[in-house]
Amino acid sequence: xxxxxxxxxxxxxxxxxxxxxxxxxxxxCVVRYQGGSNAGHTVEVQNEKFMLHLIPSxxxxxxxxxxxxxxxxxxxxxxxxxxxxLQARGIDTGNLCISFRAxxxxxxxxxxxxxxDRKSCIGxxxxxxxxxYADKINRTxxxxxxxxxxxxxxxxxxxxxxxxxxxxxxxxxxEAGFDYKxxxxxxxxxxxxxxxxxxxxxxxxxxxxxxxxRVLFExxxxxxxxxxxxxxxxxxxxxxxxxxxxxxTGIGPTCINQVIGVVKAYTTRVGEGPFPTELTDELGExxxxxxxxxxTTTGRPRRCGWLDAVILRYAVRINGLTDLAIxxxxxxxxxxxxxxxxxxxxxxxxxxxxxxxxAILGKCEPVYIEVPGWQQDITGVTSYEELPANxxxxxxxxxxxxxxxxxxxxxxxxxxxxxxxxQIFD
Ligand code: GDP
Ligand code: IMO
Ligand code: MG
Numbered sequence: 001x002x003x004x005x006x007x008x009x010x011x012x013x014x015x016x017x018x019x020x021x022x023x024x025x026x027x028x029c030v031v032r033y034q035g036g037s038n039a040g041h042t043v044e045v046q047n048e049k050f051m052l053h054l055i056p057s058x059x060x061x062x063x064x065x066x067x068x069x070x071x072x073x074x075x076x077x078x079x080x081x082x083x084x085x086l087q088a089r090g091i092d093t094g095n096l097c098i099s100f101r102a103x104x105x106x107x108x109x110x111x112x113x114x115x116x117d118r119k120s121c122i123g124x125x126x127x128x129x130x131x132x133y134a135d136k137i138n139r140t141x142x143x144x145x146x147x148x149x150x151x152x153x154x155x156x157x158x159x160x161x162x163x164x165x166x167x168x169x170x171x172x173x174x175e176a177g178f179d180y181k182x183x184x185x186x187x188x189x190x191x192x193x194x195x196x197x198x199x200x201x202x203x204x205x206x207x208x209x210x211x212x213x214r215v216l217f218e219x220x221x222x223x224x225x226x227x228x229x230x231x232x233x234x235x236x237x238x239x240x241x242x243x244x245x246x247x248x249t250g251i252g253p254t255c256i257n258q259v260i261g262v263v264k265a266y267t268t269r270v271g272e273g274p275f276p277t278e279l280t281d282e283l284g285e286x287x288x289x290x291x292x293x294x295x296t297t298t299g300r301p302r303r304c305g306w307l308d309a310v311i312l313r314y315a316v317r318i319n320g321l322t323d324l325a326i327x328x329x330x331x332x333x334x335x336x337x338x339x340x341x342x343x344x345x346x347x348x349x350x351x352x353x354x355x356x357x358x359a360i361l362g363k364c365e366p367v368y369i370e371v372p373g374w375q376q377d378i379t380g381v382t383s384y385e386e387l388p389a390n391x392x393x394x395x396x397x398x399x400x401x402x403x404x405x406x407x408x409x410x411x412x413x414x415x416x417x418x419x420x421x422x423q424i425f426d
Contacts, residue, residue, distance in 0.1 A: 007262065008262050020057035030064055036132070067097050129236060265394075269303045287331065312402045329411055330411045
């Protein structure tokens with residue numbers, strides 16, 4: 001039995017797409033379990049670059065089954081665009097399956113996200129994620145399967161929902177509402193396109209695991225964006241942490257035997273909220289430029305800072321990490337010295353654990369250790385042994401501070417720029 005969960009250990013954009021694609025070569029099945037088109041996962045193979053939002057990052061391998069699980073909120077328009085975009089580039093999407101139970105992101109969710117974010121200032125991706133998950137929890141949402149099996153029931157409930165949402169959008173916010181008939185026609189045409197991809201994905205994944213196939217669960221976002229364990233309210237509206245893989249796909253926790261934390265060699269964050277190791281000076285700008293830290297989904301510049309081991313230890317605990325995949329090590333190539341935050345100072349005390357309260361986090365000062373850089377180009381290195389001594393020392397320091405060993409190190413965006421220390425699906 002080989003089921004592996006891959007999660008972001010920080011605030012997203014750790015390089016999950018790249019690592020998933022790398023591991024997908026040996027996997028039989030890659031499964032997305034939460035989030036939606038707010039995710040932006042980049043895969044680079046030779047001179048081709050793919051940006052994936054809803055489709056699992058295993059899609060470039062025609063024999064790897066790619067599953068969009070029940071926990072993913074689906075914007076049908078975006079999904080169709082993504083499928084057609086891949087097909088236009090010669091990628092076969094016949095290996096894609098989407099859960100009948102996946103909730104829909106509807107045009108009014110995107111409108112509400114846009115309006116509400118002006119007030120809450122979270123800095124969302126405006127993809128309708130929060131409002132779509134809110135409707136799911138409120139039991140006023142719709143699932144893909146509703147458009148296939150009980151169309152009359154759907155139409156009736158949908159009409160009521162459009163009226164309710166219009167009342168909020170028009171009366172509360174004074175903006176233009178939606179035309180029920182227009183929306184319905186659009187949804188009915190979209191579902192015709194997607195119907196062949198729909199499946200009972202919980203059963204598919206369960207059977208794959210039972211048959212001893214290699215299954216990889218690809219998290220979107222990251223630990224600190226988790227609705228329960230992240231920096232609330234500056235979070236997304238789902239559970240990117242490892243536990244989310246079970247509820248977001250319909251498999252039991254006893255099926256999972258490994259959890260990989262993807263760790264960027266420094267820290268970034270998009271959107272608002274506290275960030276103790278943020279660098280607002282030219283060092284931060286250097287990281288942004290060298291790391292090309294601009295959002296894959298929204299193009300926004302990412303906030304950049306030093307690596308934070310307090311966050312990583314928290315990610316180890318919340319996700320039960322068994323392995324690390326350290327990415328973007330090459331971005332630190334030119335630094336003379338590199339800092340790692342090992343604890344926080346708050347109100348005269350030393351904190352070694354990630355604080356429970358956001359107001360405390362906002363006032364935490366990072367306590368740093370400083371280590372020597374390696375000041376040489378590592379983008380062509382293909383084995384761990386070949387890495388400069390100071391690069392290995394940096395990695396070993398991360399292992400020591402987190403108590404978890406690395407299995408993979410990425411030294412560039414391309415599939416080939418990945419160093420394997422320990423095989424994941426052996
Ligand atoms: P994800 O959301 O976690 O999949 O990450 P993104 O794709 O949003 O952002 C990661 C960015 O870093 C992408 O542009 C990747 O191509 C790039 N990347 C991934 N790994 C590496 C690496 O090891 N080195 C460098 N220089 N870039 C990387
Ligand atoms: P990947 O999968 C980085 C952030 C947004 C915002 C907050 C809430 O590429 O790592 P949302 O639209 O989800 O309601 O926005 O979460 N956010 C991400 N940040 N990477 C992501 O995905 C993100 N998805 C959402 O910037 O702060
Ligand atoms: Mg991303």
